[in-house]
Amino acid sequence: MDMFLQQALNLLQLGSIYALLAIGFSIVYGIVRLVNFAHGDIFMVATYAFFFLSTWLLTYTNSLYLVLAITLVLVAAAVSFLAVGIERVAYKPLRSAPKVSVVVTSLAVGLLLQHMVLQFIGPTPRRVPRLVPDIKFQVGTVNIELYQIVIIAVALFIMLLLSLFIMKTKTGIAMRAAAQDSTAASLMGISTDYIISVAFVVGATVASIGAGLYGMAYPIFDPYIGQMINWWSFTAAVLGGIGDFKGAVLGGFLLAAVMVISPMVLPVSSYRDIVAFGILILILLIKPSGLLGKKIIQKV
């Protein structure tokens, strides 16, 4: 039972991070219909920015929470600029091109980011400084670390904020309109370019916060981290139904559940990938457009 609760906590922690990453994937997809394979590498760049900024700030002040707050905001802003820049330079000229060309371009952008970091910063793995005090709680027989609470709380807060943004604000409503039908939306006076930029900003912001949280739980990182994150967050987004906000959250937690539970049940932990993808394929065979995805009716 203790083991079970402990793992449930791990599940929540991992699930919140996956959910955030999948949201970033999904929001961009919802607006531009682009599987942005550079998302994982944007996450990687954010991790590096987080690392350098927080290490630098820690030489001036000892207040961990202050550093955490400043770093999160600044990194999110910087990475948003990067993401919008990438969109303007690489994706915008391809608005009317076939969809796969844009997907391949995003693959190239990811490759570019990864190797830029490799060239200018180097391949050595680094360690993110711990920005949450090392405090442990004992609830019953379950050990809870403070950083786990911070991860879950921040992630839930961001999701709440994001859903309020999408449901209530004018920009959010415009985004939903553009996701439904971008031509009709632009006829209603919504600037598609602006909405796309907003989508990329939201995606990058969420990815940066995800990077910050990920660093708390798994502090070691290198330039190749983006690739793995990329495919896992894509998987989570598709599992829930890509383009759907709630679906991304559900997909993130479900993927985390598979990742956490399968090593407990399986005799050999290296079977994890087989089981994870086996379940995924099974779900997609039963529900071909993800758990919460809408069925797209093709017309001739």
Add this chain to the structure above:
Amino acid sequence: MFSKKIVSLTLLVVVTATLFVINHFQLIGAYYLQIAQYIGIYAIMVLGINLVNGYLGIFSLGHAGIMAVGAYSSALISKFVLTDPVFFPLNIFLGGVFALLAGFLISIPSFKVRGDYLAIITLGFTLIMRSVLQNIEFVGGARGLRNIPSNTNIAWVFIWLVVAIVMVQMFIKSKYGRATLALQQDEIAAELVSVDTKKTKMVVFGFSAFLIGVSGGLLAHLLSFTNPNTFGYAMVSEGLIMVYLGGISSITGSLLGAGLWTLLVEVLRPLGVWRWIIGAVMLIVVMIYRPSGLAGGTELTIENTVSFFKNIKNWFASKTKKSVTSDNDSGK
């Protein structure tokens, strides 16, 4: 027509014989030979990927897994079953056949699942395949399979490449080839004109997998070892890059993509990481100016080359005419 066939056949035989001689007496440096073999092997793979991702128009990420099937099965056969080098072509063929079965398997989800969801399923196949290979001790587990007889040489690569090109060309002109192109345009419309979409998808996936499997077998016998990690994310993205760089739905494009990318990665090796940066930027630029790749949808034939130069000539002619008389017949 008859004489053309004879000429090209003689040419093929002569080139193959020359390659065998070159290989036997090592007339070309081993390094250059190695690069040439890589290009040939990747060209076969890219032709295979192009069948599904280009001609059929389904975005699949299964090629790394399929390549692993081809590589491992042919390597195991030539290590334990048919060990004599005489059987080498047969072993490669058998590797292709096992890959073909895997291709049939992947085609089944494509009947129902579409677009990005199918992409995830095919990616899942690749990763499951890698994980399975990592967990089977008999094939070396995560360390990989070693001491595979290194039977691949430039002449065999050339022969398989020619076979692949001829097969793809014949396939595209066949009944299934036309059905494939119809499916790429519009699946529902194709079904309405009584194209058997399921059967066509199965055939294309199977054929594509066969070629990819052959390339995997050749690669394993070239390096004389094979490792599950070779067939992971990196192979998935590199395969896609070669296909879309060269051009989708084009044999010329497949050869061009495999050649350009391999040369880029190998020739610029002294530049270290920079070559990947250059490659990525090049790919982005190509995508922006030619969204379906350098030779997307066209082939390099004599007629096309002639008309290409004619177009350039006309363009120049219209330019000069305009500047002199500002006449309005640039349409000519």
